[in-house]
Amino acid sequence: MEKRIVIxxxxxxxxxxxxxxxxxxLTDIRHATLSELSNHKRENINFQHIVKIADALDIEDIREIIDLVDE
Structure with a gap:
Protein backbone atom coordinates (compact mmCIF):
# COMPACT_ATOMS: atom_id res chain seq x y z
CA MET A 1 0.00 0.00 0.00
CA GLU A 2 1.30 3.43 -0.95
CA LYS A 3 1.60 6.26 1.53
CA ARG A 4 1.50 9.98 0.96
CA ILE A 5 2.14 13.08 3.01
CA VAL A 6 -0.80 15.38 3.69
CA ILE A 7 -0.35 19.00 4.74
CA LEU A 26 1.52 35.56 9.84
CA THR A 27 3.98 33.25 8.10
CA ASP A 28 5.13 35.41 5.19
CA ILE A 29 4.32 32.49 2.87
CA ARG A 30 2.60 33.39 -0.40
CA HIS A 31 -1.19 32.99 -0.30
CA ALA A 32 -1.05 31.00 -3.57
CA THR A 33 1.44 28.56 -2.05
CA LEU A 34 -0.71 27.99 1.04
CA SER A 35 -3.78 27.58 -1.16
CA GLU A 36 -2.05 24.90 -3.26
CA LEU A 37 -0.93 23.08 -0.10
CA SER A 38 -4.42 23.37 1.36
CA ASN A 39 -6.03 21.91 -1.76
CA HIS A 40 -3.38 19.17 -2.13
CA LYS A 41 -2.30 20.59 -5.50
CA ARG A 42 1.31 20.88 -4.39
CA GLU A 43 3.24 17.68 -3.78
CA ASN A 44 6.19 19.15 -1.90
CA ILE A 45 6.58 21.56 0.98
CA ASN A 46 9.57 23.64 1.87
CA PHE A 47 10.81 22.67 5.35
CA GLN A 48 11.16 26.36 6.15
CA HIS A 49 7.42 26.73 5.52
CA ILE A 50 6.71 24.07 8.16
CA VAL A 51 8.88 26.00 10.62
CA LYS A 52 7.14 29.30 9.79
CA ILE A 53 3.68 27.73 10.24
CA ALA A 54 4.73 26.13 13.53
CA ASP A 55 6.13 29.43 14.80
CA ALA A 56 3.10 31.47 13.74
CA LEU A 57 0.58 29.06 15.28
CA ASP A 58 2.65 28.10 18.33
CA ILE A 59 2.83 24.44 17.29
CA GLU A 60 5.38 22.12 18.89
CA ASP A 61 4.37 18.81 17.29
CA ILE A 62 4.98 18.58 13.54
CA ARG A 63 2.15 16.03 13.31
CA GLU A 64 -0.31 18.90 13.73
CA ILE A 65 0.93 20.21 10.36
CA ILE A 66 1.72 17.11 8.32
CA ASP A 67 0.39 13.56 8.30
CA LEU A 68 1.31 10.32 6.59
CA VAL A 69 -1.72 8.52 5.20
CA ASP A 70 -2.40 5.35 3.25
CA GLU A 71 -3.47 5.82 -0.36
Missing amino acids: KIKDLLMKNNISLRELSR
Missing part, protein backbone atom coordinates in the same frame (compact mmCIF):
# COMPACT_ATOMS: atom_id res chain seq x y z
CA LYS A 8 -3.19 19.82 7.13
CA ILE A 9 -3.65 23.51 6.32
CA LYS A 10 -7.47 23.40 6.42
CA ASP A 11 -7.43 21.75 9.87
CA LEU A 12 -5.02 24.40 11.14
CA LEU A 13 -7.21 27.22 9.79
CA MET A 14 -10.32 25.81 11.48
CA LYS A 15 -8.55 25.03 14.75
CA ASN A 16 -7.04 28.54 14.95
CA ASN A 17 -10.10 30.28 13.49
CA ILE A 18 -8.09 32.16 10.88
CA SER A 19 -8.26 32.60 7.13
CA LEU A 20 -5.72 31.47 4.55
CA ARG A 21 -4.90 35.14 3.97
CA GLU A 22 -4.24 35.64 7.70
CA LEU A 23 -1.98 32.56 7.80
CA SER A 24 -0.13 33.96 4.80
CA ARG A 25 0.37 37.27 6.62
Whole structure:
Protein backbone atom coordinates (compact mmCIF):
# COMPACT_ATOMS: atom_id res chain seq x y z
CA MET A 1 0.00 0.00 0.00
CA GLU A 2 1.30 3.43 -0.95
CA LYS A 3 1.60 6.26 1.53
CA ARG A 4 1.50 9.98 0.96
CA ILE A 5 2.14 13.08 3.01
CA VAL A 6 -0.80 15.38 3.69
CA ILE A 7 -0.35 19.00 4.74
CA LYS A 8 -3.19 19.82 7.13
CA ILE A 9 -3.65 23.51 6.32
CA LYS A 10 -7.47 23.40 6.42
CA ASP A 11 -7.43 21.75 9.87
CA LEU A 12 -5.02 24.40 11.14
CA LEU A 13 -7.21 27.22 9.79
CA MET A 14 -10.32 25.81 11.48
CA LYS A 15 -8.55 25.03 14.75
CA ASN A 16 -7.04 28.54 14.95
CA ASN A 17 -10.10 30.28 13.49
CA ILE A 18 -8.09 32.16 10.88
CA SER A 19 -8.26 32.60 7.13
CA LEU A 20 -5.72 31.47 4.55
CA ARG A 21 -4.90 35.14 3.97
CA GLU A 22 -4.24 35.64 7.70
CA LEU A 23 -1.98 32.56 7.80
CA SER A 24 -0.13 33.96 4.80
CA ARG A 25 0.37 37.27 6.62
CA LEU A 26 1.52 35.56 9.84
CA THR A 27 3.98 33.25 8.10
CA ASP A 28 5.13 35.41 5.19
CA ILE A 29 4.32 32.49 2.87
CA ARG A 30 2.60 33.39 -0.40
CA HIS A 31 -1.19 32.99 -0.30
CA ALA A 32 -1.05 31.00 -3.57
CA THR A 33 1.44 28.56 -2.05
CA LEU A 34 -0.71 27.99 1.04
CA SER A 35 -3.78 27.58 -1.16
CA GLU A 36 -2.05 24.90 -3.26
CA LEU A 37 -0.93 23.08 -0.10
CA SER A 38 -4.42 23.37 1.36
CA ASN A 39 -6.03 21.91 -1.76
CA HIS A 40 -3.38 19.17 -2.13
CA LYS A 41 -2.30 20.59 -5.50
CA ARG A 42 1.31 20.88 -4.39
CA GLU A 43 3.24 17.68 -3.78
CA ASN A 44 6.19 19.15 -1.90
CA ILE A 45 6.58 21.56 0.98
CA ASN A 46 9.57 23.64 1.87
CA PHE A 47 10.81 22.67 5.35
CA GLN A 48 11.16 26.36 6.15
CA HIS A 49 7.42 26.73 5.52
CA ILE A 50 6.71 24.07 8.16
CA VAL A 51 8.88 26.00 10.62
CA LYS A 52 7.14 29.30 9.79
CA ILE A 53 3.68 27.73 10.24
CA ALA A 54 4.73 26.13 13.53
CA ASP A 55 6.13 29.43 14.80
CA ALA A 56 3.10 31.47 13.74
CA LEU A 57 0.58 29.06 15.28
CA ASP A 58 2.65 28.10 18.33
CA ILE A 59 2.83 24.44 17.29
CA GLU A 60 5.38 22.12 18.89
CA ASP A 61 4.37 18.81 17.29
CA ILE A 62 4.98 18.58 13.54
CA ARG A 63 2.15 16.03 13.31
CA GLU A 64 -0.31 18.90 13.73
CA ILE A 65 0.93 20.21 10.36
CA ILE A 66 1.72 17.11 8.32
CA ASP A 67 0.39 13.56 8.30
CA LEU A 68 1.31 10.32 6.59
CA VAL A 69 -1.72 8.52 5.20
CA ASP A 70 -2.40 5.35 3.25
CA GLU A 71 -3.47 5.82 -0.36
